[in-house]
Amino acid sequence: MKALYLKTYGCQMNVYDSARIADVLAPLGYVQTDTPEGADIAILNTCHIREKAAEKVYSELGKLKKLKQARMRAGAVMTIAVAGCVAQAEGAEILRRQDAVDLVVGPQSYHRLPEMIAKLARAGGQVLEADFPAEQKFDSLPAPTQTKVSAFLTVQEGCDKFCSFCVVPYTRGAEFSRPSMKIVEEARRLVDLGAREITLLGQNVNAYRHETTDLARLLRALAEIKDLKRLRYTTSHPRDMSDDLIDAHRDLDALMPYLHLPVQSGSDAVLDAMNRQHTADDYRRIVERVREARPDIALSSDFIVGFPGETDEDFEATLALVGEIGYAQAFSFKYSRRAGTPASAARKQVAETTKAQRLEALQALLDRQQKSFNRACEGRALPVLFEKPGRRDGQAVGRSPYLQAVHVDGAASLIGQIRQVRIAEAQSNSLKGELLP
Numbered sequence: 001m002k003a004l005y006l007k008t009y010g011c012q013m014n015v016y017d018s019a020r021i022a023d024v025l026a027p028l029g030y031v032q033t034d035t036p037e038g039a040d041i042a043i044l045n046t047c048h049i050r051e052k053a054a055e056k057v058y059s060e061l062g063k064l065k066k067l068k069q070a071r072m073r074a075g076a077v078m079t080i081a082v083a084g085c086v087a088q089a090e091g092a093e094i095l096r097r098q099d100a101v102d103l104v105v106g107p108q109s110y111h112r113l114p115e116m117i118a119k120l121a122r123a124g125g126q127v128l129e130a131d132f133p134a135e136q137k138f139d140s141l142p143a144p145t146q147t148k149v150s151a152f153l154t155v156q157e158g159c160d161k162f163c164s165f166c167v168v169p170y171t172r173g174a175e176f177s178r179p180s181m182k183i184v185e186e187a188r189r190l191v192d193l194g195a196r197e198i199t200l201l202g203q204n205v206n207a208y209r210h211e212t213t214d215l216a217r218l219l220r221a222l223a224e225i226k227d228l229k230r231l232r233y234t235t236s237h238p239r240d241m242s243d244d245l246i247d248a249h250r251d252l253d254a255l256m257p258y259l260h261l262p263v264q265s266g267s268d269a270v271l272d273a274m275n276r277q278h279t280a281d282d283y284r285r286i287v288e289r290v291r292e293a294r295p296d297i298a299l300s301s302d303f304i305v306g307f308p309g310e311t312d313e314d315f316e317a318t319l320a321l322v323g324e325i326g327y328a329q330a331f332s333f334k335y336s337r338r339a340g341t342p343a344s345a346a347r348k349q350v351a352e353t354t355k356a357q358r359l360e361a362l363q364a365l366l367d368r369q370q371k372s373f374n375r376a377c378e379g380r381a382l383p384v385l386f387e388k389p390g391r392r393d394g395q396a397v398g399r400s401p402y403l404q405a406v407h408v409d410g411a412a413s414l415i416g417q418i419r420q421v422r423i424a425e426a427q428s429n430s431l432k433g434e435l436l437p
């Protein structure tokens with residue numbers, strides 16, 4: 001047996017990819033370990049959305065290099081690999097800057113890791129693989145061998161939207177949707193392994209379309225799987241929020257009342273500069289239709305502040321939109337230049353101090369909304385899917401339909417079950433509850 005250290009950065013799709021990397025390497029005798037010390041191969045599965053994410057990777061590679069040198073002095077071998085979107089975008093640069101890196105593999109090529117490891121063993125040196133054909137990856141991946149109560153399943157990859165701030169079209173390629181039959185087959189396999197909730201993943205997951213099957217039809221097919229209790233999907237684009245998909249929120253009990261629908265800004269001028277291809281009013285109308293279909297739905301979103309050219313009035317429009325919509329949860333960031341994107345070359349960059357002030361104001365508003373949403377759950381009985389043991393003996397942690405973490409004492413034996421829980425207290429980022437008979 002050989003030890004595999006696998007560290008994942010970024011989005012849920014990277015979490016899914018890391019699980020599949022482990023499946024790909026399992027036939028070679030690799031077993032995952034929680035620490036890099038003693039690992040035969042260390043893989044960093046990377047994210048390229050923000051600049052700091054890439055900086056963290058280079059910092060981690062420096063630490064791994066020292067471990068590799070120590071193992072060499074002890075007569076052992078350690079292979080270091082970089083996978084994911086940083087590998088796709090900066091593969092040659094990684095090999096140039098980090099001579100301890102042996103393998104660099106993009107997000108559409110990790111199914112070739114066994115071949116790359118064999119090539120490295122034969123010839124030594126450094127190996128780079130960064131092709132784009134997603135269909136070959138999914139055709140080559142083995143069936144999942146392990147899962148969690150709440151599992152991820154990638155159904156769509158890549159992006160054709162070309163938002164001016166985003167590197168995804170350059171690191172993940174064009175939009176590609178997996179065959180629906182393959183997705184249903186993998187979902188059944190995950191349920192057989194113990195999954196009770198599946199989150200469908202895609203860079204633009206609601207752009208999913210294979211032949212005559214769109215995301216709404218796919219969700220309806222998955223809802224028929226026995227013992228699959230919950231369905232979610234992320235991340236969506238407002239342009240692809242179809243009437244059929246909204247109707248699925250109304251019709252499917254398994255589809256949880258939680259929607260992550262990024263808007264990025266409340267200013268039409270900024271949305272146009274971002275090439276989002278929707279307006280703030282377009283977004284408002286979509287939210288109205290979704291809430292008509294599912295009145296209890298909780299909304300989440302993404303926001304970027306300090307986009308090039310953003311004025312005080314533009315930022316106030318974002319605050320106004322947030323105040324009007326009301327979010328149960330949201331993710332907000334300062335604009336970060338990404339090389340090769342149109343926005344990175346814009347002349348009217350916003351000062352870092354201004355970005356920081358705007359982010360602080362936005363996050364304060366979003367935090368108040370999240371706390372208000374959580375407090376509104378106090379006293380309610382919610383169905384909770386228990387996912388894992390808590391930090392204390394006898395405690396278990398699960399998720400509400402609204403994706404809130406719920407901590408319950410005396411529930412450690414209920415992992416994988418859905419039980420009614422009365423919410424006793426809304427805490428900073430979670431809920432505390434009591435099991436109901």
